[in-house]
Amino acid sequence: MLELKNVSKLFNPGTPDEKVALMNANLTCNSGEFITVIGSNGAGKSTLMNIISGVMKPDIGEVRIEGNAIQQLPEYERSRWIGRVFQDPMAGTAPRMSIEENLAMAYKRGQKRGFSLGVTSAKRMLFHEQLQRLGIGLENRLSAKVGLLSGGERQALSLLMATFTKPQILLLDEHTAALDPARAELITRLTEEIVREMKLTTLMVTHNMEQAIRLGNRLIMMDKGKIILDIPHDRKKNLTVSQLLGEFQQISGQQLADDRIVLG
Amino acid sequence: MLDSIYGAIALGLIYALMALGVYITFRILDFPDLTVDGSFATGGAIAAVMITQGYSPWLATLGAFVGGLAAGACTGLLHTKGKINGLLAGILMMIALYSINIRIMGKPNVSIVNMDTLLSPIAKPIGLFILVLLVAVLIVKLLLDAFLHTDLGLALRATGDNSKMIRSLGSNTDTTTVIGISLSNGLVAVSGALIAQQGGFADSTMGVGMIVIGLASVIIGEAIFGARTVIIATLAVVMGSIVYRIVIALALRVELLEASDLKMITALIVIIALVVPTVRRTYKQRSLARKRSAELLAIPAMDKGGKS
Ligand SMILES: Nc1ncnc2c1ncn2[C@@H]1O[C@H](COP(=O)(O)OP(=O)(O)OP(=O)(O)O)[C@@H](O)[C@H]1O
Numbered sequence: 001m002l003e004l005k006n007v008s009k010l011f012n013p014g015t016p017d018e019k020v021a022l023m024n025a026n027l028t029c030n031s032g033e034f035i036t037v038i039g040s041n042g043a044g045k046s047t048l049m050n051i052i053s054g055v056m057k058p059d060i061g062e063v064r065i066e067g068n069a070i071q072q073l074p075e076y077e078r079s080r081w082i083g084r085v086f087q088d089p090m091a092g093t094a095p096r097m098s099i100e101e102n103l104a105m106a107y108k109r110g111q112k113r114g115f116s117l118g119v120t121s122a123k124r125m126l127f128h129e130q131l132q133r134l135g136i137g138l139e140n141r142l143s144a145k146v147g148l149l150s151g152g153e154r155q156a157l158s159l160l161m162a163t164f165t166k167p168q169i170l171l172l173d174e175h176t177a178a179l180d181p182a183r184a185e186l187i188t189r190l191t192e193e194i195v196r197e198m199k200l201t202t203l204m205v206t207h208n209m210e211q212a213i214r215l216g217n218r219l220i221m222m223d224k225g226k227i228i229l230d231i232p233h234d235r236k237k238n239l240t241v242s243q244l245l246g247e248f249q250q251i252s253g254q255q256l257a258d259d260r261i262v263l264g
Numbered sequence: 265m266l267d268s269i270y271g272a273i274a275l276g277l278i279y280a281l282m283a284l285g286v287y288i289t290f291r292i293l294d295f296p297d298l299t300v301d302g303s304f305a306t307g308g309a310i311a312a313v314m315i316t317q318g319y320s321p322w323l324a325t326l327g328a329f330v331g332g333l334a335a336g337a338c339t340g341l342l343h344t345k346g347k348i349n350g351l352l353a354g355i356l357m358m359i360a361l362y363s364i365n366i367r368i369m370g371k372p373n374v375s376i377v378n379m380d381t382l383l384s385p386i387a388k389p390i391g392l393f394i395l396v397l398l399v400a401v402l403i404v405k406l407l408l409d410a411f412l413h414t415d416l417g418l419a420l421r422a423t424g425d426n427s428k429m430i431r432s433l434g435s436n437t438d439t440t441t442v443i444g445i446s447l448s449n450g451l452v453a454v455s456g457a458l459i460a461q462q463g464g465f466a467d468s469t470m471g472v473g474m475i476v477i478g479l480a481s482v483i484i485g486e487a488i489f490g491a492r493t494v495i496i497a498t499l500a501v502v503m504g505s506i507v508y509r510i511v512i513a514l515a516l517r518v519e520l521l522e523a524s525d526l527k528m529i530t531a532l533i534v535i536i537a538l539v540v541p542t543v544r545r546t547y548k549q550r551s552l553a554r555k556r557s558a559e560l561l562a563i564p565a566m567d568k569g570g571k572s
């Protein structure tokens with residue numbers, strides 16, 4: 001279980017540039033929930049992800065995993081519980097290292113790294129098997145440099161790297177936004193499969209309204225640093241995109257302003 | 265002539281350890297570490313002083329390694345914990361080491377001529393000398409290769425390649441950075457210790473310009489032998505160091521050049537090696553852009569042609 005309690009985060013406090021990224025945000029994610037997150041530009045979605053993963057610390061408030069407050073732990077110590085895929089396909093992999101080396105690093109997620117060999121033949125077999133599930137032929141290119149892969153291939157690899165040690169929480173921040181529609185569809189399908197099979201507690205930010213409704217079993221909407229709408233599974237099932245946009249307008253008093261919005 | 269080439273090969277092998285150190289920071293960590301000029305002399309100073317005090321040359325060289333590790337760790341800590349810009353952190357350590365090295369020696373230079381050193385039993389004949397050095401350097405290279413393929417080594421490489429990623433996978437990149445810079449300067453100091461033992465003295469200025477020589481070796485090696493994998497890259501660095509020494513030895517035989525021109529020549533090599541790829545890339549990109557623009561211009565014309 002993941003909980004955020006009264007979390008606030010300002011950028012450039014006390015200057016003319018002051019930005020409220022999160023304001024007294026509260027969220028409880030139960031184990032196994034797959035939550036889609038939507039909201040206008042600058043609503044604080046990425047900041048929410050960064051506060052959970054420890055890239056940033058909240059100004060005030062608590063982040064709890066299984067009841068333990070972790071908001072003071074640095075990112076590298078939280079990674080044991082948290083897997084991430086970023087929007088930028090370049091961000092989740094090391095380009096000058098091979099596919100198997102990247103996977104070997106993910107294999108050691110959150111563990112102590114010592115002097116044992118990173119890529120062993122036993123691990124190579126495991127990687128081969130896992131890559132096969134992606135269905136894009138990466139299993140035959142284990143020793144290829146990741147920098148040679150296409151954006152979609154890199155994102156698929158990032159997704160595998162984020163999940164295959166079965167972290168408790170998976171954070172996806174617009175992880176299909178930089179891909180062409182066919183590749184985005186592939187990554188979405190893989191995401192759905194992996195999350196379902198591993199029963200990962202997942203938060204997925206998306207700009208695709210149709211996807212936000214279709215995927216997962218809960219939907220939250222953010223605006224100006226707050227979670228303004230929280231739609232449970234039974235209500236989400238029958239929701240339409242126009243209803244969703246209507247609700248946003250009603251609560252926030254303005255239209256959803258999102259320069260990357262995809263209605264579906 | 266041949267003698268000077270043999271001498272160049274032997275020197276190249278000793279300096280190869282320094283070049284491997286530079287490779288770790290510049291290429292693997294992507295950290296431009298200038299500590300090298302100081303830590304090279306630190307290695308020489310520690311080894312020379314310990315040898316004059318009667319310690320075994322083995323112990324003296326080990327002492328130099330430890331001294332280099334410590335110097336590198338300081339630079340790493342200044343950068344990661346003190347948040348000092350990497351270049352500046354290296355320069356600060358380099359300057360501080362200049363004083364520290366004189367403190368270690370108690371004077372600006374220490375002679376160990378005619379004392380027993382690691383190299384004195386094998387110095388003659390030159391063929392044997394080269395062979396022993398080659399084996400020793402290859403062992404160091406292989407150990408480094410092995411380390412860079414361990415879990416810790418992978419994290420170190422990823423720190424230079426994509427630090428955001430490896431942090432999200434649970435590595436403390438501050439720690440890996442400090443380990444990398446430390447190891448690098450350890451190797452540099454050993455190289456300095458061996459140069460002091462080979463030349464018979466340590467001098468507070470023996471490290472001046474070392475960073476550029478290290479870079480030149482790395483760049484020459486990569487240009488000739490490539491850097492497709494770590495194993496190839498480290499071999500290339502060793503070869504680059506040897507080639508550099510041979511080039512310098514030959515250059516010195518040309519009447520026009522004097523020994524004092526060496527640093528300028530070295531700087532020129534590095535400048536050319538840095539500028540040429542950039543210019544080539546810009547040129548390539550420009551011609552590609554021109555070609556694509558022409559292609560795109562042609563498309564609507566074809567469309568119209570198809571419809572009419
Ligand atoms: N590093 C930063 N420095 C200063 N301001 C920032 C920083 N990161 C985010 N902000 C500001 O904080 C607010 C929330 O940003 P955040 O990136 O969380 O929004 P978002 O919901 O992810 O938006 P988008 O849909 O555009 O990705 C914005 O006003 C943004 O300008």
Ligand SMILES: [Mg+2]
Nearest residue numbers: 045046047173
């Ligand atoms: Mg964002």
